[in-house]
Amino acid sequence: MQARIPTVPERLPLRARWDNFQRRYAPYIFISPFFILFAIFGLFPIVFSLYLSFHAWQPASGLGSMTFVGWRNFTDNLTDPTFWQSLKNTGIIALESGIPQHLIAIPLAFAINMSLKRVQGLVTALYFLPYITSVVAIAVIFVTIFSWQYGVLNVVLTSLHSLPLIGGLFPAENINWLGNRNFIQPAVASVVVWRYVGWNVVLYLSGLQAIPRDLYEAASVDGASVWQQFRYITLPLLRPIMFVAITLTLIGNLQLFEEPYIIAGDSGGIGNMALTTVMYMYRTYNFYSDAGLAAAMSWLLFILIGALTFLNNRIFGKSRLSGSD
Amino acid sequence: MHKIALALTLALTASLAGAQAKKTITIGVFPDLDSVVKAALPGFNKKFPNIEVKINSLAYADHHNALTTALATGSGANDVEAIDFGYVAKFAEGGGLVDISKAPYNAGQYRSRFVAYTFPQAMTDDGRMVAMPTDIGPGSMFYRTDLLQKAGVKPTDLNKSWDSYIAAGKKIVAANPGTFLIPDASEVEGIMIRSGLKPGEGLYFDKDNKVLVSPTNPRFVNAFTVAKQIRDAKLDARAGAAFSSDWTTAFQKGNLASEVSGAWLVGHMQNWLAKDFAGKWAALQLPGNSFTSYGGSFYGIPSQSKNKTEAWELIKYLTTDANQQILAFKTTGAFPALRAAQTAPLFNEGVPYLAGQKARQLWRTAANRIQPIDVNRLDPVADQIVADALTSVLDGSKTVEQALSEAQALIQRRAR
Numbered sequence: 158m159q160a161r162i163p164t165v166p167e168r169l170p171l172r173a174r175w176d177n178f179q180r181r182y183a184p185y186i187f188i189s190p191f192f193i194l195f196a197i198f199g200l201f202p203i204v205f206s207l208y209l210s211f212h213a214w215q216p217a218s219g220l221g222s223m224t225f226v227g228w229r230n231f232t233d234n235l236t237d238p239t240f241w242q243s244l245k246n247t248g249i250i251a252l253e254s255g256i257p258q259h260l261i262a263i264p265l266a267f268a269i270n271m272s273l274k275r276v277q278g279l280v281t282a283l284y285f286l287p288y289i290t291s292v293v294a295i296a297v298i299f300v301t302i303f304s305w306q307y308g309v310l311n312v313v314l315t316s317l318h319s320l321p322l323i324g325g326l327f328p329a330e331n332i333n334w335l336g337n338r339n340f341i342q343p344a345v346a347s348v349v350v351w352r353y354v355g356w357n358v359v360l361y362l363s364g365l366q367a368i369p370r371d372l373y374e375a376a377s378v379d380g381a382s383v384w385q386q387f388r389y390i391t392l393p394l395l396r397p398i399m400f401v402a403i404t405l406t407l408i409g410n411l412q413l414f415e416e417p418y419i420i421a422g423d424s425g426g427i428g429n430m431a432l433t434t435v436m437y438m439y440r441t442y443n444f445y446s447d448a449g450l451a452a453a454m455s456w457l458l459f460i461l462i463g464a465l466t467f468l469n470n471r472i473f474g475k476s477r478l479s480g481s482d
Numbered sequence: 483m484h485k486i487a488l489a490l491t492l493a494l495t496a497s498l499a500g501a502q503a504k505k506t507i508t509i510g511v512f513p514d515l516d517s518v519v520k521a522a523l524p525g526f527n528k529k530f531p532n533i534e535v536k537i538n539s540l541a542y543a544d545h546h547n548a549l550t551t552a553l554a555t556g557s558g559a560n561d562v563e564a565i566d567f568g569y570v571a572k573f574a575e576g577g578g579l580v581d582i583s584k585a586p587y588n589a590g591q592y593r594s595r596f597v598a599y600t601f602p603q604a605m606t607d608d609g610r611m612v613a614m615p616t617d618i619g620p621g622s623m624f625y626r627t628d629l630l631q632k633a634g635v636k637p638t639d640l641n642k643s644w645d646s647y648i649a650a651g652k653k654i655v656a657a658n659p660g661t662f663l664i665p666d667a668s669e670v671e672g673i674m675i676r677s678g679l680k681p682g683e684g685l686y687f688d689k690d691n692k693v694l695v696s697p698t699n700p701r702f703v704n705a706f707t708v709a710k711q712i713r714d715a716k717l718d719a720r721a722g723a724a725f726s727s728d729w730t731t732a733f734q735k736g737n738l739a740s741e742v743s744g745a746w747l748v749g750h751m752q753n754w755l756a757k758d759f760a761g762k763w764a765a766l767q768l769p770g771n772s773f774t775s776y777g778g779s780f781y782g783i784p785s786q787s788k789n790k791t792e793a794w795e796l797i798k799y800l801t802t803d804a805n806q807q808i809l810a811f812k813t814t815g816a817f818p819a820l821r822a823a824q825t826a827p828l829f830n831e832g833v834p835y836l837a838g839q840k841a842r843q844l845w846r847t848a849a850n851r852i853q854p855i856d857v858n859r860l861d862p863v864a865d866q867i868v869a870d871a872l873t874s875v876l877d878g879s880k881t882v883e884q885a886l887s888e889a890q891a892l893i894q895r896r897a898r
Contacts, residue, residue, distance in 0.1 A: 215859075216554040218576020237895070300727045305720060307731045336720050338877065422723065424866075428874050444862045446550075446572055 230453035251410035262357035284355035296419030364398030553578035613780035617816035619744025633657035674705035744776030
């Protein structure tokens with residue numbers, strides 16, 4: 158029997174080992190900043206809010222006061238009439254603002270793309286301006302416009318009332334836009350439309366510019382009118398970008414917070430008509446200091462948005478994109 | 483050589499001694515309290531040359547958000563924290579703030595020196611006290627003398643009773659087209675539900691956490707009914723909460739005949755809110771013998787502070803030193819919570835903006851007649867629900883009874 162001599166692996170020179178290390182690990186070090194930042198500012202809050210949604214916690218009492226309550230936060234929210242009202246408000250304002258946004262943005266983008274060759278950049282920038290304007294400034298302006306006693310809008314409308322013939326179409330008395338249940342949601346929706354039309358125009362313009370010019374040229378040679386070109390070339394080929402834009406609007410509108418908050422304030426407007434779900438979440442955390450309940454609310458909203466996005470995907474998404482034509 | 487060594491040793495010991503004796507503490511405040519503290523520091527440093535104070539001032543909401551975060555995570559709070567009345571109950575829960583009723587602080591010994599209702603505001607059900615009161619906002623009615631004259635209404639007609647207030651208001655609005663009696667009808671409800679509390683009752687809950695909001699509780703029924711009368715008579719500007727844009731515009735245009743608020747409103751009126759109407763406003767006690775408070779500020783010590791002794795010295799100086807409390811009143815018009823400060827000659831002088839009226843005596847009387855109201859953890863929730871209920875009564879979508887029974891059910895859902 159011969160004793161086996163263990164073979165000692167030949168030590169690589171330091172230089173080669175360093176090269177090896179670099180080849181193997183350097184890429185990870187280079188991409189690590191993103192993952193580190195994401196872990197701290199993305200993953201941790203998500204996981205923590207999930208953990209929080211199963212606990213009762215008043216933030217000001219310190220971390221030690223968290224108590225496990227199981228599914229109670231979820232059942233509490235689902236049996237809370239105000240929560241359902243906030244969902245309803247969110248849905249209504251989302252539709253009232255979402256649909257007009259696209260109905261305005263698509264033809265507008267088409268028109269800009271067709272005719273305004275030289276000043277296209279400038280016009281687009283102008284339309285994009287509301288999207289990047291400070292929310293506080295927007296609030297001041299719109300609240301001043303909608304004000305019941307002192308609002309510009311009411312001054313204009315009531316002065317139009319005295320016109321002959323069409324005067325009857327306009328109100329004789331000031332309308333309390335933000336103090337009337339019927340008007341506050343459209344008022345908020347109009348601000349959302351005003352803010353996001355430009356954003357959608359930019360999206361649709363980029364989509365339009367991806368459509369080959371020669372299609373239009375061929376169509377006009379064949380005698381197609383502008384409407385026919387829009388209907389049979391632009392719309393079908395714009396579908397992928399429409400899907401993107403509508404998905405973004407859907408997610409954005411269901412998470413609506415800024416516009417209703419600046420117009421209606423903490424109170425959620427008259428009869429809570431402008432209280433969106435995210436506003437209610439903010440109120441629950443900030444004023445009721447019930448962090449667990451607020452976290453559960455955010456997860457319920459997440460589930461809803463997820464389901465609607467999935468539906469949108471099925472209706473509008475990839476399967477229909479290629480088209481059967 | 484020896485000399486140098488000696489000098490070095492001396493310098494070293496001196497600096498060490500200095501480092502041991504001189505302590506830096508921080509105080510977290512919001513405007514206008516920051517000006518009050520700034521003005522107080524020279525006097526404080528004279529008394530305590532070894533305590534250096536650093537002021538960290540943030541905007542009102544930011545300050546309280548930062549404090550919430552600091553208390554939640556157990557780090558990052560200042561040694562002394564200013565707390566607005568609206569947040570005291572919230573921060574009193576848990577152990578985030580030091581219980582100053584216990585040794586070595588024994589805040590209870592100062593209780594008789596302060597306006598009666600302030601101490602209970604900072605106390606919890608289990609008898610802990612988390613903050614010291616510094617300024618208060620005794621409620622007052624302000625009215626436009628010229629508009630009243632034009633309508634032939636006497637000031638006493640305004641505050642005899644709520645009915646008399648409404649009757650006088652109708653005359654004023656009729657005689658001065660385009661004006662309103664009050665910015666919002668809900669303000670009257672706010673005063674009325676804070677008046678006539680029975681012993682053991684809080685605003686919305688009693689001692690045993692039973693919900694008091696109900697369609698059979700006269701306190702709420704009357705408040706809702708009177709507010710509705712004001713709305714129906716078209717007497718209010720429907721301006722919503724104070725400091726809303728409509729509220730501000732109505733003030734600046736001089737369209738308001740009266741307003742109910744804390745004494746501090748005069749400062750706002752003379753500085754920016756109603757500059758053009760100086761000398762035309764005057765003050766009265768609230769209608770129907772009501773005495774309510776509009777806010778106030780407190781100072782507390784977070785449990786995480788490493789310098790609690792020095793922090794307490796600073797709080798004591800800011801709150802229990804009469805000269806300092808008078809200085810604060812001179813600086814920003816912060817009405818002293820310390821009774822000794824209210825006997826200063828200053829309080830017998832006229833207020834220039836109110837045409838020289840000696841209104842401070844009025845506010846002093848009001849301050850000492852305000853009853854303490856027990857706070858409850860769920861007050862903010864109930865507050866919001868009752869406000870919503872009132873809104874639906876005011877715009878006619880629900881009856882008083884309906885709205886109150888729905889509000890009762892909603893609050894009971896939360897109070898488990």
